[in-house]
Amino acid sequence: MYGKIKDYLQKELVNIEDAGLYKHERIIESEQGAEIVVKGKSCLNFCANNYLGLSSHPDLIKAAHSEIDHRGYGLSSVRFICGTQDIHKELERKVSDFLGMEDTILFSSCFDANAAVFEPLLGKEDAIITDALNHASIIDGIRLCKAQRWIYNHSDMRDVEEEDPSTGKKGKGLERCLKEAQSCRFRMIATDGVFSMDGDIARLKEICDLAEKYDAMVIVDDSHSTGFMGKTGRGTHEYRDVMGRIDIITTTFGKALGGASGGCISGRKEIVDWMRNKARPYLFSNTVAPAVVGASIKVIDLLSSSTELRDKLENNTKYFREKMTAAGFDIIPGDHPIVPIMFGKYPESAKLAVEFADKMLDEGIYVIAFSFPVVPRGKDRIRVQISAGHEQHHLDKAIDAFIKVGKELGMIK
Numbered sequence: 001m002y003g004k005i006k007d008y009l010q011k012e013l014v015n016i017e018d019a020g021l022y023k024h025e026r027i028i029e030s031e032q033g034a035e036i037v038v039k040g041k042s043c044l045n046f047c048a049n050n051y052l053g054l055s056s057h058p059d060l061i062k063a064a065h066s067e068i069d070h071r072g073y074g075l076s077s078v079r080f081i082c083g084t085q086d087i088h089k090e091l092e093r094k095v096s097d098f099l100g101m102e103d104t105i106l107f108s109s110c111f112d113a114n115a116a117v118f119e120p121l122l123g124k125e126d127a128i129i130t131d132a133l134n135h136a137s138i139i140d141g142i143r144l145c146k147a148q149r150w151i152y153n154h155s156d157m158r159d160v161e162e163e164d165p166s167t168g169k170k171g172k173g174l175e176r177c178l179k180e181a182q183s184c185r186f187r188m189i190a191t192d193g194v195f196s197m198d199g200d201i202a203r204l205k206e207i208c209d210l211a212e213k214y215d216a217m218v219i220v221d222d223s224h225s226t227g228f229m230g231k232t233g234r235g236t237h238e239y240r241d242v243m244g245r246i247d248i249i250t251t252t253f254g255k256a257l258g259g260a261s262g263g264c265i266s267g268r269k270e271i272v273d274w275m276r277n278k279a280r281p282y283l284f285s286n287t288v289a290p291a292v293v294g295a296s297i298k299v300i301d302l303l304s305s306s307t308e309l310r311d312k313l314e315n316n317t318k319y320f321r322e323k324m325t326a327a328g329f330d331i332i333p334g335d336h337p338i339v340p341i342m343f344g345k346y347p348e349s350a351k352l353a354v355e356f357a358d359k360m361l362d363e364g365i366y367v368i369a370f371s372f373p374v375v376p377r378g379k380d381r382i383r384v385q386i387s388a389g390h391e392q393h394h395l396d397k398a399i400d401a402f403i404k405v406g407k408e409l410g411m412i413k
């Protein structure tokens with residue numbers, strides 16, 4: 001009988017709407033790119049994960065068309081029954097080479113890859129040690145696994161126990177957790193490569209050092225960096241100079257790498273082999289569609305042959321960060337194209353951030369405000385994401401709009 005839960009849901013939906021937490025979708029009436037159409041009005045998009053501007057790239061569209069012509073629309077099968085084509089193997093090989101890992105296994109999404117990766121490797125005699133700010137899919141993957149769990153304070157490498165300023169909760173540093181987990185059979189440290197709210201980058205050198213000292217594996221989810229972080233765009237392991245020291249990388253094709261869908265686990269040969277035999281989202285969910293595989297191969301080829309796009313993204317990011325900081329905005333410093341513009345020091349910062357984002361849309365700039373519970377209380381922000389798809393005039397238009405609205409709302413002089 002649906003009646004009782006219907007009443008409950010109706011009430012709860014009103015509650016989250018009243019609290020300003022209801023997720024309203026904004027409808028885009030164009031392809032994804034720097035310039036999009038929202039409600040019939042053209043505007044500049046500064047909140048997509050389209051870091052390399054590839055979402056509507058003509059070469060990718062061509063490659064996707066070509067695979068539809070040659071390998072069809074769908075496979076109606078999981079990989080091990082009759083869902084593996086030559087192109088799936090080609091993509092896995094190319095991703096392994098690009099990331100500098102031994103082997104790769106594809107999933108429908110990185111969410112699936114993270115849901116898959118922990119459970120077959122670790123049991124109740126083992127330990128997972130996970131950053132407090134890791135992505136929801138890592139958290140869910142860990143929930144599906146019987147291993148014992150330690151949550152370490154965000155990016156805190158130390159042998160301490162204290163309050164984590166990122167979460168406001170009392171917790172421990174990574175080294176303390178590793179010490180406590182020494183009696184377990186296997187240990188695995190799990191971290192995002194880049195944390196999506198602040199755009200800060202995991203301290204992979206220290207993490208790898210501790211992993212070696214305390215005999216642990218390291219898994220990095222590089223969804224917000226594959227394709228552009230590091231000087232040839234391999235990811236945070238290149239950026240932090242720890243290539244070869246990471247055991248497992250999970251990542252997505254749904255962000256910088258074309259933005260359609262798909263993900264993977266890339267790592268040590270035996271681990272990937274084990275996943276092909278044990279990972280449940282791989283064994284019991286459909287194969288990646290040929291069009292997506294074909295376009296993803298094209299992306300890896302593009303990025304392997306030239307650093308032009310990631311270089312442009314790096315320059316765009318530097319330019320935007322410098323101009324905005326000079327204008328007087330409070331920006332969390334860093335190198336990542338996620339640029340958080342912080343509102344915490346102003347009164348009624350949550351409301352102010354929303355009002356600011358609305359006014360930006362009037363100026364033709366599409367940005368989003370984030371408030372509690374997505375970010376801690378008092379850390380309200382507008383999160384800008386820079387893309388290689390942005391041209392100088394796009395960046396200038398956004399900066400001008402920020403300055404105009406910032407003055408209107410009394411935030412800057």
Ligand SMILES: *Cc1c(COP(=O)(O)O)cnc(C)c1O
Binds near residue numbers: 114224255
């Ligand atoms: C976006 C994201 C995912 C999910 O990727 P999908 O391929 O869209 O499922 C997983 N992990 C992190 C860190 C992400 O940012």
